[in-house]
Amino acid sequence: MTALYDVKNLSVDLTLPQGLVGMLLPGSKPKLNLLKAISLTLNQSETFGLVGESGSGKTTLARAMLGLLPISGGQLAFEGQPLTSSRSFTPLRRRAAMMFQDATASLSPRMTVGALLAEPFHIHRQPLPDPNAMAASLLARVGLPAAIAGRFPHELSGGQARRVGVARALALNPALVIADEPTAGLDVSVQGEVLNLMTALKADLGLSLMIITHNLAMVRHVSDRIAILYLGRLMETGPTRAVFARPAHPYTQSLIASEPQPDPRKRRTGPAISGEIPSVLNRPAGCAFHSRCPRAAALCRHTTPELRDLGQGRAAACHFAELT
Amino acid sequence: MTAPVPLLSVENLTITYASDAGPVQALRAAHLTARAGEVIGIVGESGCGKSTLASALINLLAANARVTSGAVRLRGQDILTLPEDAKRAIRGRHIAMVFQDPMTSFNPVLPLGAQLTDFQHHLPQTRAEKRTRARAMLARVGIPDPDLVLTRFIHELSGGMRQRAAIAAALLMTPDVLVADEPTTALDVTMEAQIIHLLRALRADHQGTILIVTHHLGVIGELCDRVYVMYAGQVVEEATVDDLYHAPRHPYTRALIACDPAHLETHTPVLPTIPGHLPDLTAPPPGCSFANRCPLVTSRCHTAPPPWVRLSDTQAALCHEVAP
Numbered sequence: 001m002t003a004l005y006d007v008k009n010l011s012v013d014l015t016l017p018q019g020l021v022g023m024l025l026p027g028s029k030p031k032l033n034l035l036k037a038i039s040l041t042l043n044q045s046e047t048f049g050l051v052g053e054s055g056s057g058k059t060t061l062a063r064a065m066l067g068l069l070p071i072s073g074g075q076l077a078f079e080g081q082p083l084t085s086s087r088s089f090t091p092l093r094r095r096a097a098m099m100f101q102d103a104t105a106s107l108s109p110r111m112t113v114g115a116l117l118a119e120p121f122h123i124h125r126q127p128l129p130d131p132n133a134m135a136a137s138l139l140a141r142v143g144l145p146a147a148i149a150g151r152f153p154h155e156l157s158g159g160q161a162r163r164v165g166v167a168r169a170l171a172l173n174p175a176l177v178i179a180d181e182p183t184a185g186l187d188v189s190v191q192g193e194v195l196n197l198m199t200a201l202k203a204d205l206g207l208s209l210m211i212i213t214h215n216l217a218m219v220r221h222v223s224d225r226i227a228i229l230y231l232g233r234l235m236e237t238g239p240t241r242a243v244f245a246r247p248a249h250p251y252t253q254s255l256i257a258s259e260p261q262p263d264p265r266k267r268r269t270g271p272a273i274s275g276e277i278p279s280v281l282n283r284p285a286g287c288a289f290h291s292r293c294p295r296a297a298a299l300c301r302h303t304t305p306e307l308r309d310l311g312q313g314r315a316a317a318c319h320f321a322e323l324t
Numbered sequence: 325m326t327a328p329v330p331l332l333s334v335e336n337l338t339i340t341y342a343s344d345a346g347p348v349q350a351l352r353a354a355h356l357t358a359r360a361g362e363v364i365g366i367v368g369e370s371g372c373g374k375s376t377l378a379s380a381l382i383n384l385l386a387a388n389a390r391v392t393s394g395a396v397r398l399r400g401q402d403i404l405t406l407p408e409d410a411k412r413a414i415r416g417r418h419i420a421m422v423f424q425d426p427m428t429s430f431n432p433v434l435p436l437g438a439q440l441t442d443f444q445h446h447l448p449q450t451r452a453e454k455r456t457r458a459r460a461m462l463a464r465v466g467i468p469d470p471d472l473v474l475t476r477f478i479h480e481l482s483g484g485m486r487q488r489a490a491i492a493a494a495l496l497m498t499p500d501v502l503v504a505d506e507p508t509t510a511l512d513v514t515m516e517a518q519i520i521h522l523l524r525a526l527r528a529d530h531q532g533t534i535l536i537v538t539h540h541l542g543v544i545g546e547l548c549d550r551v552y553v554m555y556a557g558q559v560v561e562e563a564t565v566d567d568l569y570h571a572p573r574h575p576y577t578r579a580l581i582a583c584d585p586a587h588l589e590t591h592t593p594v595l596p597t598i599p600g601h602l603p604d605l606t607a608p609p610p611g612c613s614f615a616n617r618c619p620l621v622t623s624r625c626h627t628a629p630p631p632w633v634r635l636s637d638t639q640a641a642l643c644h645e646v647a648p
Contacts, residue, residue: 220591221592263570267546
């Protein structure tokens with residue numbers, strides 16, 4: 001398998017707003033570090049799961065990968081082409097599509113579904129001989145009747161809006177679709193339909209899928225490989241089955257153990273993890289997770305662990321990863 | 325076992341909402357019983373009527389809602405037919421609610437201390453004494469620095485702390501019935517585990533009953549003693565939490581549990597779904613509401629309303645095809 005998208009050592013900083021004095025004074029501007037030293041590879045025709053709690057930087061990473069946010073360090077390469085300037089992202093955006101988190105809000109309320117499906121062609125100046133036929137075929141591909149093309153976004157149900165989002169992402173035959181929380185807010189019976197549709201399309205069209213989610217129960221079944229983020233740092237990455245079978249990072253272990261169990265015979269006795277995710281404004285020194293980690297030692301409080309290669313495509317950023 | 329008057333019972337409750345398309349039958353002959361000390365789960369997908377039922381319990385139905393039949397009884401007394409001031413005396417004091425979004429259940433421009441004091445307006449104590457009670461309750465729900473939180477506004481707290489504060493507010497008047505509508509849906513998985521743990525700890529010193537309204541089978545499995553499953557405005561199954569997971573009888577309950585990715589032990593790339601749609605609740609079908617999606621459907625399911633079949637002391641289902 002060849003790499004479709006290569007992220008090396010990516011950092012994203014946010015320049016903080018400052019007062020008049022700060023503007024006049026020379027020197028460096030205060031910065032908030034959102035992502036640091038993120039390296040990951042998306043392979044051809046695989047489903048990659050990006051997992052983390054709110055504020056872990058999942059969406060920021062996806063936006064940076066599509067050039068929607070300026071990056072402050074590291075290299076990005078799509079299909080072997082380095083993405084260095086904002087102009088170099090233009091061809092990428094034709095080949096990589098994003099499904100945003102709020103499916104209904106990401107569709108313009110004054111445009112019909114048909115017009116929304118034609119929009120990517122206009123933006124990228126692609127030929128569109130018969131917009132109606134194209135809309136009908138895209139809608140058919142995601143299992144919606146052609147009559148939906150005449151509706152406005154507010155007339156769609158949550159599941160239908162999600163399907164229109166999939167159809168719009170597929171319009172230009174992308175190589176990569178990034179789906180931000182594709183099942184948030186959907187009922188469990190509809191969630192399966194949307195994911196199965198995406199999995200089937202992935203197989204039919206040979207595209208790669210990156211699913212951003214906090215839903216571990218779901219990502220465990222649909223993804224081939226996963227990466228776990230915490231406070232903008234990569235904690236663990238590897239093949240999904242291996243990570244779930246034997247999580248190497250204490251954070252991954254606590255996440256898996258926190259999932260509520262529908263089987264009352266498997267009830268847990270206490271919460272797997274105490275405390276709250278710290279603010280990025282007040283990031284702990286050393287390992288970002290040490291303030292909540294059951295295994296934290298003195299070393300973790302001052303030294304940031306590097307991502308360690310554990311073999312078989314696995315890696316974890318923990319001083320004690322090899323001991324698990 | 326002689327059954328005294330249960331703490332809370334819902335009998336044959338039917339509620340319709342006025343809409344442009346005609347009355348929507350959101351709740352049809354719903355019923356439940358809750359005894360002191362029990363934790364009851366009400367589970368179902370969007371549109372099943374669980375939130376309408378929760379609003380009826382706390383007497384906060386929308387303006388376009390109409391109770392066409394039935395009763396909600398607190399210690400035998402119907403609270404839906406009481407005059408408005410008597411309803412107000414019950415709300416908060418005897419039946420309290422924790423809403424899904426704690427951000428909107430507090431006033432954004434008053435510090436929490438003032439609100440938690442005002443919530444106790446039924447009590448004779450002085451404001452200073454009420455503030456001490458509020459402080460003790462915040463400490464009880466696991467807020468590490470209650471004195472500081474009393475001076476804070478709701479937006480200054482994190483999501484998990486907000487939900488803890490909302491639970492503290494609901495428990496201040498030591499209500500007989502605590503209704504929690506999707507109490508963990510807005511939270512991350514590690515926070516969710518902590519709130520579940522808190523609710524479990526609170527039931528030990530809470531004399532009344534707790535009703536958990538949720539779509540999440542994991543929350544049901546971790547917290548509840550008995551469960552009511554709702555579909556299209558009706559209660560379709562009643563069971564102990566163990567029977568519900570290990571021996572569900574209604575075809576909808578079975579399908580719902582089968583859909584939950586947390587239920588699947590082995591890697592399942594294609595997730596199970598429930599094909600079909602909810603019936604139109606402006607004109608519910610004459611037979612069983614689940615008939616058009618049911619694997620066990622026979623011709624009578626389309627024509628005759630299903631019977632409520634008692635299967636054991638604790639289990640019953642609304643279905644033609646279950647045999648006792």
